[in-house]
Amino acid sequence: MNKKILTTALLLLTTLAGSAQQLTYDSYMQRVMQNNTAAVAQAMNIDIAREELRSSKRYNDPTLSLQYANNEDWDKELGQSIAANLGCTFTFGVRRAGIRLARKELQATTAVFNDYMRNLHADATLAYLRHIRAKELLRIAESREEYMQQLALSDSLRYLRGEIAKTAWIETRLAAGLTHNTRLQAEAQMRNTAVELGYYMGSFEGIETLEAAGTLDKAAGTLESPESYIDKALANRADIIAACDRVEIAEAERKLGRALRRTDLQLSVGAEYNKADPTFTKLMVGAAIPLKFSNLNRGARLKEQAKIKQAQESLADTRMMVTGEVLQAYNDCRIANEQKATFTRGMMNETAELLNSKRKAYQMGEISFVDFIETERSDNMMQEEYINALYQSAAGFVELERSVGVTIKAAE
16 A cells, blocks of 8 residues: 555646746846846836936027006006017026036936846846756655655564564654655745746746756856956946936036036017007017026035045945955855865765665664665765755856956866
8 A cells, every 4th residue: 555655646747847837047137137027027127217318308488478567547448568479498407418418317227227137147046047047946745755655664674574573663753754745845945936937937827837947066167366356356246336426416516506507598589569669579688697696605515526536435335345346245155165176076976875884784684774874864965965065066156257247267
């Protein structure tokens, strides 16, 4: 009966694995860049800034005024008049400075969006790697459960034949139950990482059968010198470009303020009709120059200079921050690669050989179940540590890519 249950479970797992929806990294990232809801919302900031630029190109609106006068002499009707006046204020350099400022703000908004997409690309890639790690850990848990179920079935037959004690059979059965719970936990973790992939792709449809393609051992490359990564980061990081744009925005705001402080010119033209002399229509042309005594207040100028200085200091701080991030990411990536290399130099083969020898010794009755299960747990822990080391190495390259701001070519 137990053998039939085990066979049915294995067939069910095989069927579920065969129906899994394979998702390649390229198709995944394409869906992320096109459908991620947060990215779509962030992209609207560019549309808003573009419309601000269009709005800055408008001209000053003219002013139309109408005037009616009456001296209340209703009998003679000689004191009534109607006047119309059309005027407009001309500012010198304000429109051009406003367009320049709006254009710089559009550039800064685009740089901020590119910086957001840089982080989104890295976060989505890490989610993809976490799903692969969960898939590999689930594979280890399923293999361990399958073996322990077979061992429990074998020990039950050995107990019935009187070859082992009842306590040994109970220990095997309990260990098999624990491996089942471990497999369930690993399966839940894989499903949760699939949900995370669905979030980044902007849709949870079909995530029950979603499975990321690929392995972790091919997701890393060869490190260059840290100075080369720093140079690339200082030249390509979108947040540095945005900080440079903010300096230019502060300078554009100063030019706009200077244009606003210039003297304006108000021109007007009008006509007046008076009933006292219907044959005569009075034409009027006028000009007005505002007296801007407010320019004597130097607060606006000092504020503009302070904002430029602040933007320059912020740019310097951003450069320092980027340099620090690159150095930290480089160190983490280097250490992760060294840890990965530790496993690939034969540790996995040695633990596998040790486990096989312990299995044979247990089946022959040379060692106790406690001795065997400790070795089995050590092997399982070693496999999990190996998967985690592969993940940390791949994730280290992703974080290094994030800190540099460009795609680092990984080994195929």
